[in-house]
Amino acid sequence: MSIKAPVAIVTGASRGAGRGIAIALGSHGCTVYVTARSEKAGDHPLPGTIYETAQAVTAAGGEGIAVRCDAGDDAQVLDLIERVEREQGGIDILVNNAAAIYDELNAPGNFWEKPLKLVDLMDVGLRSGYVATWRAAPKMVEHRRGLVVFTSASGAVHYVFGPAYGAHKAGMDKFAADMAVDLKDFGVAAISIWMGALLTDRLKAIIEAEPDKYAYLQDQIETPEFTGHVIWALYNDPKLMERSGQTLIGAELAREYGITDEGGRQPPSYRETHKVAPHTQYPNIIR
Secondary structure (H helix, E strand, C coil): CCCCCCEEEEECCCCHHHHHHHHHHHHCCCEEEEEECCCCCCCCCCCCCHHHHHHHHHHHCCEEEEEECCCCCHHHHHHHHHHHHHHHCCCCEEEECCCCCCHHHHCCCCHHHCCHHHHHHHHHHHHHHHHHHHHHHHHHHHHCCEEEEEEECHHHCCCCCCHHHHHHHHHHHHHHHHHHHHHHHHCEEEEEEECCCECCHHHHHHHHHCHHHHHHHHHCCECHHHHHHHHHHHHCCCCHHHHCCCEEEHHHHHHHHCCCCHHHCCCCCHHHHCCCCCCCCCCCCCC
């Protein structure tokens, strides 16, 4: 009798972190629903489509299933979760990674001098992650097993690119902390992971445009797949529920689990490079 492959959803997976996470989970045999808006070349200034990522997931050893989903549309997000539950019977790993990232985010200037659209991170980022988890939680709770991941970064605790980006990252950490309180008794974990600087097409372009400013990142970079391997190790950790609610630094988890990045590299932690660490949630609970 065959054992059913774990089912994962990775949002924002046509490129960047989402693509890497999806491929890594595929390499561990997962069935991965690859979601984003990009279906063909030209849908986004950067290369990458959901179909290309799904093919890469399958090539890595899993099963990639491409689903176009606008994370800014609640109805489409809800339909996505319903489809996966209908086709697979449930969701084992939900990776909330979709985010409205615009080129102007890292442009010079104060927040009022940049386009108002940067605040879209509150919708495609925070709201989309909440909606997806809200819809996926009941079935996960029913199955008494599951992992919800929010992809975050150190901008949650210090200034990076302005208040919209910071609020998004801090919100991801807070979602994991508070959702874990409600999920605690049902075997479902919610965790936020701080990813390092990722070797994505976007970051490559940024470094090439301003090498003097960003060349230092070359020694800190993580591949987009790195976090996916960390998520897989977390999902299989017998002590997963003890970590639920925490914001964890991916590089530190990798060391603990014996995971190295491409070429045997061990990416540094934000504690080393930025002298920062995630905030600790107080144990007070008011209902």
